[in-house]
Amino acid sequence: MIVRGKIENLCCGNCAAKMQDKIAKLDGVLEVKISFITQKIILDVQDGNFENLLAEVEKIIRKIEPDCKVKFEAGV
Amino acid sequence: MTRENKITIYKIAVAAILYVLSLLMKNGLPVAVAAYIVVGYDVLYRALKKLLCGHAMDENFLMSIASVGAFCIGEVHEGIFVILFYKVGQLFEEMAVVRSRRSITALLEKMPEKVCVLRDGAEVVMEPDMVKVGDEIIIRPGERVAVDGVILDGFAAMDTASLTGESAPREYGIGDEVVSGFINLNGHVRVRATKIFEDSTAYKILELVENATLHKAKTENFITKFAAVYTPIVVALAAGIAILPPLFVGMDSFTVWLHRAFVFLVVSCPCALVISVPLGFFGGIGKASRSGILIKGSNYLEILSRVRAVAFDKTGTLTTGQFHIAKVETNGWEKDAFMQMVTTVEHNSKHALAVAICSGEDNSEKNVTEFEEISGLGIRAVYDGHAVLCGSRRFMENQEIRDLPKAVESTCVYVAVDGTYAGRILLEDTLRPEAICSVEALRKHGVQQIVLLTGDTADNAQKVEAALGLDAVYTELLPQDKVLKMGEYASKGAVAFVGDGINDAPVLASADIGIAMGAFGSDVAIETADVVLLKDSVCGVVDVLKISKQTMRIVKQNILFALTVKFLILLFGALGIAGMWAAVFADVGVSVLAILNAMRLMFTDK
Numbered sequence: 001m002i003v004r005g006k007i008e009n010l011c012c013g014n015c016a017a018k019m020q021d022k023i024a025k026l027d028g029v030l031e032v033k034i035s036f037i038t039q040k041i042i043l044d045v046q047d048g049n050f051e052n053l054l055a056e057v058e059k060i061i062r063k064i065e066p067d068c069k070v071k072f073e074a075g076v
Numbered sequence: 077m078t079r080e081n082k083i084t085i086y087k088i089a090v091a092a093i094l095y096v097l098s099l100l101m102k103n104g105l106p107v108a109v110a111a112y113i114v115v116g117y118d119v120l121y122r123a124l125k126k127l128l129c130g131h132a133m134d135e136n137f138l139m140s141i142a143s144v145g146a147f148c149i150g151e152v153h154e155g156i157f158v159i160l161f162y163k164v165g166q167l168f169e170e171m172a173v174v175r176s177r178r179s180i181t182a183l184l185e186k187m188p189e190k191v192c193v194l195r196d197g198a199e200v201v202m203e204p205d206m207v208k209v210g211d212e213i214i215i216r217p218g219e220r221v222a223v224d225g226v227i228l229d230g231f232a233a234m235d236t237a238s239l240t241g242e243s244a245p246r247e248y249g250i251g252d253e254v255v256s257g258f259i260n261l262n263g264h265v266r267v268r269a270t271k272i273f274e275d276s277t278a279y280k281i282l283e284l285v286e287n288a289t290l291h292k293a294k295t296e297n298f299i300t301k302f303a304a305v306y307t308p309i310v311v312a313l314a315a316g317i318a319i320l321p322p323l324f325v326g327m328d329s330f331t332v333w334l335h336r337a338f339v340f341l342v343v344s345c346p347c348a349l350v351i352s353v354p355l356g357f358f359g360g361i362g363k364a365s366r367s368g369i370l371i372k373g374s375n376y377l378e379i380l381s382r383v384r385a386v387a388f389d390k391t392g393t394l395t396t397g398q399f400h401i402a403k404v405e406t407n408g409w410e411k412d413a414f415m416q417m418v419t420t421v422e423h424n425s426k427h428a429l430a431v432a433i434c435s436g437e438d439n440s441e442k443n444v445t446e447f448e449e450i451s452g453l454g455i456r457a458v459y460d461g462h463a464v465l466c467g468s469r470r471f472m473e474n475q476e477i478r479d480l481p482k483a484v485e486s487t488c489v490y491v492a493v494d495g496t497y498a499g500r501i502l503l504e505d506t507l508r509p510e511a512i513c514s515v516e517a518l519r520k521h522g523v524q525q526i527v528l529l530t531g532d533t534a535d536n537a538q539k540v541e542a543a544l545g546l547d548a549v550y551t552e553l554l555p556q557d558k559v560l561k562m563g564e565y566a567s568k569g570a571v572a573f574v575g576d577g578i579n580d581a582p583v584l585a586s587a588d589i590g591i592a593m594g595a596f597g598s599d600v601a602i603e604t605a606d607v608v609l610l611k612d613s614v615c616g617v618v619d620v621l622k623i624s625k626q627t628m629r630i631v632k633q634n635i636l637f638a639l640t641v642k643f644l645i646l647l648f649g650a651l652g653i654a655g656m657w658a659a660v661f662a663d664v665g666v667s668v669l670a671i672l673n674a675m676r677l678m679f680t681d682k
Binding site for chain 2: 011012013014015016017021033034035036037038040042063064066067
């Protein structure tokens, strides 16, 4: 299951790299990529209930950059 | 400019004024501290917040430590300057990133906000994402096409530049497909929507370009990994510089070394390094998308710059895919009369070869009766009372026509009249006019092997080879054979395959770089290829190769520049020559210059 999202107020390239690292280590995340330039996140998560997982992802992002806002959109 | 940026500018201005005032006053220290707080409180606040979260090593934290530290050792001016410079630099950086983001997507982002839809005979204005497949929409002059569709009524010249990069407008009429992103220049057209907004071309392309930076290049991953090691090392060095020398030299020099350690802390910020690389790639992707070339990832740009062999498909790629008459042979017939008869008969068929034979001839006379098309073989018709057969050699043999001339390998239409062989027309595919100069240009750009992989016969392919001077030609290949042939060239560097994306999807997918040409509107090609040339021209292959080289040059410049500046300032900082001002430059200053360098890519032509 692919989930895309937009990360607002992402203002540091290195932080984006750190987020990507941490999120990749979450259980249920098969792949994650964050583009600092377009402020996008794309996640490949295991099928099933991933609402909790997205909450986890958001928590990590906010922990690294507290000003960030994440908006997920259900993908294909 | 955003509201936050404006507030930052005011803060910087107020702080600067306060700071100047503090210099003029006798006991200016409180005013100087006020200046510091005005401009730096949010940096301190964020640093504290992150410290509590357990993520200390970021710019805010490093800047805070350095500036507060400077205050503590009595370097008030430097403490203020660090924060002031940092804020100014960050402002520039942010503005530059936002601007480059915008300039890349601007062309495609200007999608219409409203669409005029016909429902039950009345015009209803709605947002593009409300349009359903099958809806009829009205597009007036000056309006942008919001969703892909087919023209039902009217004709218009359309500006396709935002998608194809082609400057000349194209004419569209009833039955033609128009694509979202076109601008209607002069006509009033009624269009039936064939796709919803999210599936329409402009939206897909925008999404593709935006997501391209997610496919990261190796250089980018390398620099991210490097940064992850770099920062802790420099921070450790800073600690070492603060503690070790005073132990040996004596504690009186402690503040001097502490000062140098702060310089190290400021330089240890990894951001300039980390963003310099993806920005370069983004610039390259943006530049390409402006000229109608979609690159699906930074990684592909990197591979493109290493391409040493290019394999072309023939039909529709090096050739236009449109046939023309090469030679006419007759058996006792006068040529004009023969052609008159054939074109009149063939005029009734829509087959590609029939259309090619009739091109330029207007024979709509009605002296053809009993017209019948035998699918895959040919035509049977009665012309002026004579039974005429036109078609393949097999068709002639099936119909027991005798005395056929020796078979040729090129595409050929045989004609028989009243059961006797009358002549044949040899056809060939037209070479693209730009193919010759493109092949030359590819060689100039370091491509060593240019080969042709085709499913066509050797006879047809040889002509193309002769005209273009290719290195090798492989004929009568099935798609899987093409995949194998590509593998043979893989040892000398990356191999690119260029095809029209219609029947060579497996080859496009398996090549190091699959380039689909003229794939405008073909979803399969856009899905499978790594690079999509929206313009139907071989020149795009040359352009994309050039862009990849320019991009890699800029990426390398950025890395080298960022690393050199950081290293020099670390060195001078350790020696006590470079102060914190220089260190702040090494951080935000370098980022800004790297961004400007990347943006240069978009504003230089070719």
